[in-house]
Amino acid sequence: MKKKKASTLLLTVILLLTACSANQAETSPAATSSSTPAPTVTASPIATPTATPSPTPSPTPAPIPTPEVVQKTYHMNKNYDIVPNDSNGNKKVVLLTFDDGPKEQAMNQSLIDILKKHKAKAIFFMNGYRIKQKPELVKLVHDSGNIIGNHAWDHDNLKDMSNDKIDKQVDDVQQIVKDLIGETPQFFRPPFGSGNDYLKSKIKSNKMLYMTWSNGSLDWDMTNKNNDSNKVIENVLQQLHNGSNILMHELPWTINALDTLLTKLEEKGYSFVDPNAIELEMR
Numbered sequence: 130m131k132k133k134k135a136s137t138l139l140l141t142v143i144l145l146l147t148a149c150s151a152n153q154a155e156t157s158p159a160a161t162s163s164s165t166p167a168p169t170v171t172a173s174p175i176a177t178p179t180a181t182p183s184p185t186p187s188p189t190p191a192p193i194p195t196p197e198v199v200q201k202t203y204h205m206n207k208n209y210d211i212v213p214n215d216s217n218g219n220k221k222v223v224l225l226t227f228d229d230g231p232k233e234q235a236m237n238q239s240l241i242d243i244l245k246k247h248k249a250k251a252i253f254f255m256n257g258y259r260i261k262q263k264p265e266l267v268k269l270v271h272d273s274g275n276i277i278g279n280h281a282w283d284h285d286n287l288k289d290m291s292n293d294k295i296d297k298q299v300d301d302v303q304q305i306v307k308d309l310i311g312e313t314p315q316f317f318r319p320p321f322g323s324g325n326d327y328l329k330s331k332i333k334s335n336k337m338l339y340m341t342w343s344n345g346s347l348d349w350d351m352t353n354k355n356n357d358s359n360k361v362i363e364n365v366l367q368q369l370h371n372g373s374n375i376l377m378h379e380l381p382w383t384i385n386a387l388d389t390l391l392t393k394l395e396e397k398g399y400s401f402v403d404p405n406a407i408e409l410e411m412r
Contacts, residue, residue, distance in 0.1 A: 257282030
């Protein structure tokens with residue numbers, strides 16, 4: 130009887146252990162994972178970095194041209210001739226000058242074109258009252274590489290003027306030219322070539338060169354000679370010498386003569402001195 134109860138008790142324990150084991154198997158994570166499919170994980174696309182365009186470099190500004198520095202290789206003597214500083218320098222030169230402008234654009238442009246053709250530069254001695262009327266012509270001449278000179282405000286004789294009036298005649302031109310081109314004239318020619326000691330002293334103190342001329346074309350007198358361009362050429366050639374400081378004017382017959390005149394000067398072996406190469410003191 131006792132053996133039967135023991136067998137029954139053992140059988141009950143075995144059944145309990147078997148049921149417990151089965152229950153653990155059903156609730157284990159492994160069993161759950163086998164019955165429930167794992168969620169599908171979609172990988173996010175890898176972002177491709179966008180290339181940032183390089184900034185377009187700003188254009189390099191053009192360098193401001195440096196004004197050409199011309200060596201002072203000539204000076205003016207007491208006869209108003211142009212002379213090389215070096216005794217071995219070229220003596221066979223002439224200086225070209227034009228007075229009483231600016232008048233008309235067509236005439237100024239013609240003079241500029243002829244000078245350029247012959248690789249020559251000139252001084253344009255201008256009156257203040259004309260500058261006030263035609264300021265654009267001052268810029269035209271200056272921008273062409275030629276030189277603006279002071280010829281007093283009015284074309285009056287300065288010799289017998291008071292000092293105050295002389296100051297105004299000179300200074301007003303200096304100021305209006307500076308306002309137009311940013312620099313003051315360095316060369317002064319008195320109307321009619323007429324001045325006095327005060328005027329000469331003033332010009333020197335302003336670091337300008339006082340000059341008249343040593344070769345007059347007499348083109349201003351052409352009204353009595355049928356405005357003959359050939360007569361202008363003849364007058365210059367008759368007076369021609371080394372260092373000739375040639376006086377001409379902004380006149381139609383002078384312009385008509387200029388190309389032929391410069392050609393004849395070149396054929397005689399003369400070259401045209403750059404006014405920038407002339408010292409600003411007479412000696």
